[in-house]
Amino acid sequence: MSKASVGTKRLLLGRPFRSDTLGDTHLPKRIALPVFASDALSSVAYAPEEIFLVLSVAGLASLAFAPWVGLAVAVVMVVVIASYRQNVHAYPSGGGDYEVATVNLGPNAGLAVGAALLIDYVLTVAVSISAAAANIGSAIPFVNTHKVLFAVGAIVLVTAVNLRGIRESGAAFAIPVYTFMASMAVLVVWGLFQVDVLGRDLQAESANFDLVSTHGGAVTGLALAFVVAKSFASGSAALTGVEAIHNGVPAFRKPRSRNAATTLLLLGVIAVTFLLGLIALAVQLGVRVAEDPARQLVGAPADYHQKTMIAQLAEPVFAGFPIAFYVVMTVTAVILVLAANTAFNGFPMLGSVLARDNYLPRQLATRGDRLAFSNGIVLLAVAAIALVVVFEARVTVLIQLYIVGVFVAFTLSQLGMIRHWTRHLADEKVPAVRRRMLRSRVINVIGFVLTASVLVIVIITKLFAGAYIAVLAMTAVFVVMKLIHRHYATVARELEDSTWEVVLPSRTHCVVLVSKLHLPTLRALSYARATRPDTIEALTVSIDTAETRALVREWESSRISVPLKVVESPYREINRPVVDYVKRLRERSPRDVVIVYIPEYVVGHWWEHLLHNQSALRLKSRLLYERGVMVTSVPWQLSSSDGRAEKVGDEPIVGRWAGPEAE
Template sequence: MRVTSPAVTSENREPVEESPRAKRLILGDPLTSEKLDDQLLPKRRALPIFASDALSSVAYAPQELLMILLIGGTAFLAFAPWVATAVVVLLIVVVLSYRQLIKAYPSGGGDYEVARKNLGEKSGVVVAAALLVDYVLTVAVSVASGVDNIISAIPELNPGRIELAVGFVILIIIVNLRGVREASFAFAIPTYVFIGSVAVMIVVGLARTALGDPPVASSAEFAVQGEELTQAAMILLILRAFSSGCSALTGVEAVSNGVPAFRRPKVGNAQMTLVLMGSIAIVLFAGLTALGLISGVHYAENPCNLIGFDCATQVQPSLMAQIAAGTFGMGSIPFYVIQAATACVLLLAANTAFNGFPLLGSVLARDGYAPKALNTRGDRLVYSNGMIILGIAAIAVLVIYQANLTTLIQLYIIGVFVSFSLGQIGMVRHWRRSLREIAALPPDAASQESAALTRRSAYTGLVINSVGAAMTISVLLIVTITKFTHGAWLVFIAIPILAILMVGVHRYYRDVEHEIEVDDTTHFGAEGDVALILVNRLQKPVIKAIDYALAAKHENTFAIHVAVSAEESAALQRQWEEHSIPVKLVIIESPYRSYAAPIAKFIKKYRESYGSSVVTVYLPQYIVGHWWESLLHNRRSRRIAQQLMLVHGVSITLVPWLLDSSELIYGRRSRPLPGEDRAGRPSTPEIQRAGRRATRPAGPPQPEKESTPVA
């Protein structure tokens, strides 16, 4: 005779909510997989999403360039136009090179995929590690720079620099977790306001200069205490200024990593977005560098080196703030518009990393170099696990370095130029291989005509990527030499460690895959079927577990009670007989008060006596609605389940029992069923009594053929 359950109970209601209310309030309702195409981006929305890093870097790249040159004194500012020109030329070459990469590898792997397919596994993981490190630093540098600009406008906020930075990272995480489409809406306006306002400032500043009324920066009156340098030190200083100016190139690779996020035609839209991003970045970088020199901006690495500046009580304004104040006037509406737009776009520049990091992480997870969880889309169809990991890492860096931009910038761009260099070398090999394959085509007319077109594009790509490889390798050497002793050595430690970890993850997944692969020689040979229901006290969850076990019609079914107290065991036996439970109760003594070990011993002896039976262990488990309730329930059952899963031939079946608080998760019915209240409980005394009677067995058990378990 089966033990029956109530006809209508709260635990068999269908859940009406798929996620907690607080999560839905913050992130929005979950999206179905069919909505994925709706999340793809057109060019006008992809630009602020993928280009915000490259565009925002023009706010601090000219500042860093001039700051390094000022170490040698104001006379070194004469080298600034030439250094800026070299940065612009490099940016043009890199943009052209990545147009070729997007065309050849549009799957979203970017430099990682190029290096892995053309240079081998080790080069691929080094590129991936470098990009991941650079994405973390992108978030840290962008947020720190944004906070710097906010403090330049409101110096009173300086004591809360770290708290502001951490708060902004958390805000960006939440916005990105809501989905790519909503993030594009949130980030589009500040990015376009920044582009427009800075462009207007450059035009106005250059027009004033042409009319004989150039803007004057607030720091132009301060002399600079320069260092005495040897000829070698002068060259190194100029090279260091060039490497700091090259921070304007960060973010260029994000478009190649994000091709899958574009609308069709994906390659064409990604290439157009890349060209627009590069063109705007070049114009803004060149214009701000020119205005910085015209207005006489003196931005020192150590503000105390500015003669006449009170570094003890004043905060050094950023280059952008000084140019805006000199062009439009301190405290004017355009000044605050530019400062607000600059701060916003610098903060939002971190968003480039929040798109590139998860996409790259998903590719690495797909290839087995990262945990599989990074390839799982969240409720809003974004790779939420990657976003959360990136946010936590960036917050850690900001806290460790006190959100200090000058310190963080020394760690920056090393990773991106490692990936630039290996990616361009990989593209050179790709085009050379393509030319060899074209040369091997059969010599018929049709194939010759198509081969000529393909050969022309291959030669074009080979030339562009060869120049790109030569320039990026040179810059990598310069950046390494000039920044290594200023903190960049940490990056050269982090990249190999991360690469080794990724190779280790790949080896682990490979070994597990080999271990679980189906073959024709492995046989498990199960010969029997027995169910064990673990019983502590006779309660409704136990009755439900018995009901489930009997419904499964196992060959043998036993209730197991581990006796740690003689009084409890005697009380359970009396209840068992009183309620005529149709399952044999087996009591196992446990003098050492352990639970899993006696059960495991019982299972082992049973299988020795009756063959290699499949043993199904039924464990009742409470389902609760409050997080703190999970600390008060299920601790023992979870430990027992974890230990029994290590026993051969055992499978665990968790039988849920929904407590009333679980309605916080599953919700309430909008309309009660007949005979129910709104909570789903029987609404009349007669039905309530019937429900209680239904939990008891209808009569004594029918005689069954049972095997006696090993005691």
């Protein structure tokens, strides 16, 4: 890596951390809350809106169900958080739901959870960033017309911050997250205070519009029940991010489990309060949001642009103080961008655990310069950008793919915890401990029933609306991880075969590849002779008769004692004649080792790689598959690599071959 690229890397990421400073990056609760809970907290910016949006399909009368749907979502959230407080104490190693399912339900169940969470983390980033674009687009029209560009830029920014390390990213995100919490609290409290205490008639800009169903007529019976169930499924997006705290327990300061459980409790209280408060305020102010505003909102102006629910609430609440409106919209957009940070912490951590268990490439298990799982962070960013571009940063479309994965994980995790407590109860004799275990098992049983019910509702209501894409993606990831695990297992068996006996080669035969008689060739010959092989020869491929004859004449006049073999190539190929020649050497003496020396240029600029070494790379890739053949690259540093021509000692290497004493 050049000095310029190293300097750029240090500027963007900061100085590298020593491995023994990993403990210094652990998070206190005040930093862990914005790092791991920003997703669940920020979902209150779009989960209530999704409830109203889905209900709008059935017309204005269906909005009466909104508070009840919100209450149902809040109940599920309370139960899930109570359940996960059991999980963080029982399994604090960072495997999260994957570890719970694997230990108690088997590897396939654990792998299903891992695949579901990986997909859901990618969707978390795509949905959160797209929602941020929609919210800031309500205040800035330019962003509304360039949502995809804004979303991609935001993902790149969050990625860069996370590559600097978990503690530094947490400190950077703490202020915006706490500012968002304060803004939501002021919005809800001040809005409800004006309406309920001061008796002011606050109305959203859409309050006077009539809302008709997408079909134009009344929706009743089973159709209405389906719409309500679907709105509940969409509103359940508020629960995403809860599992990230369980996955991130190792990142907390000691005592880790207790700090993680406390953070979960804080998350639950804040998220439930904001969710119910915003829904109550939206009902009071008569907010109308529609899937198809042009058709459903009767009485709206022809050029009406539907704003987000947060924008429609903030405008009348802060009517006399417009700067507050822009503050709310700005911090809402920022928190939605930062909500992706939960996934940027959860995805790499889970990926490292899966890689450690040989289900993902092992590169995902290694930490980068800043002690973050850099490869996992970059992989998540690339996948999320692809989703944003493909679905054009549309929240309503992306959210249909959402939630399935996280509720698969919730359900299997709760079932695993039930088996965990049942297994331990069979061996526990202390009455006080048994009572605690029984209470924990009851909590997990309730959690299993609720999350399984929500999963069924989500699948029924969203499968054909787009959730099938997420299901197919989970299945594909599951299969790929199984294949990766099989590959690693096969390699391990091959490398640990105790029946293999070490047999030394009878002779070594060196072949130095020659294209011209220049310094890189002479260096390769020098290094080959230094290994003292049994036999050594130079090899060139003749693709131009005149050039080959000139090379042979120059070789003979140089008095180099190493014989030069010429291999004819009537079809002007280079790789195949060399490979065939090496194969013939091996066939004549199967116990010999053939060492092929290939001179290569070391260049200093990226564009120089396109101009040099391509033939060498292709030839090496062919020779590496031949048994009993070793390939040795002999570097020749060009001046661009370090500013000077390479020499051996104080004498140019050509001097070793120019004198009469050469053998």
